[in-house]
Amino acid sequence: xxxxxxxxxxxxxxxxxxxxxxxxxxxxxxxxxLCLEVVLKYVPVFGVELxxxxxxxxxxxxxxxxVTAVNxxxxxxxxxxxxxxxxxxxxxxxxxxxxxxxxxxVLIALGGIVxxxxxxxxxxxxxxxxxxxxxxxxxxxxxxxxxxxx
Numbered sequence: 001x002x003x004x005x006x007x008x009x010x011x012x013x014x015x016x017x018x019x020x021x022x023x024x025x026x027x028x029x030x031x032x033x034l035c036l037e038v039v040l041k042y043v044p045v046f047g048v049e050l051x052x053x054x055x056x057x058x059x060x061x062x063x064x065x066x067v068t069a070v071n072x073x074x075x076x077x078x079x080x081x082x083x084x085x086x087x088x089x090x091x092x093x094x095x096x097x098x099x100x101x102x103x104x105x106v107l108i109a110l111g112g113i114v115x116x117x118x119x120x121x122x123x124x125x126x127x128x129x130x131x132x133x134x135x136x137x138x139x140x141x142x143x144x145x146x147x148x149x150x
Contacts, residue, residue, distance in 0.1 A: 003099040007140055010133055013097045017129050020090040021122055024111060027087040028118035030080035035115050037073045049073040084112045098129065 005013060040046045041064055048061040054069035056062055067073075088109055095105040108125065111118035 004136075005097060005099055007136070009097055010137070013094070013129065013133060016090065016093040016097050017126055020087075020094045020108075021126055023083065023087040023090040024118040024122040027080070027083045027112045028116070028122070030076065030083050031112065031115055031118070033076050034080045037076050041073060050076075087112045087118070094125070094129070098132075 037050065040048050040050070040061065047064045049064050049067050050072035051060050051062045051067045052058070052070040052072045052075075054060060054062065054067065059072075091105060091108045091111075095108065108121055111121040
């Protein structure tokens with residue numbers, strides 16, 4: 001018999017799903033920006049970085065290694081890293097409260113490093129959790145003793 005979440009944990013699970021959904025969308029967007037930044041920087045045809053507030057203007061693509069102001073390329077990399085940490089925390093919370101097998105934790109964690117995967121997983125996982133909770137609550141309310149008053 002597989003372990004199942006306890007009914008007293010249902011509010012915490014709902015909270016964990018909210019954090020997971022928000023963090024997966026932010027992490028997914030940051031990962032797409034990071035992929036774009038990597039292409040712009042390392043594909044020889046481009047070889048540029050994103051600079052903020054430099055002599056080229058407010059926002060400019062400058063040749064790699066010539067950034068004199070704020071290097072947004074590095075900022076995107078750092079921001080994605082921190083949001084991925086938040087994403088892993090949300091993944092762990094949801095995984096442990098739902099009492100899923102370890103492979104599911106790993107699958108969800110991949111959403112933060114495989115482009116576009118977090119968007120697909122976010123929809124699928126949130127739907128799976130909501131369906132599970134609705135089914136369990138219906139099951140529990142149907143089996144609850146009914147008080148008869150006269």
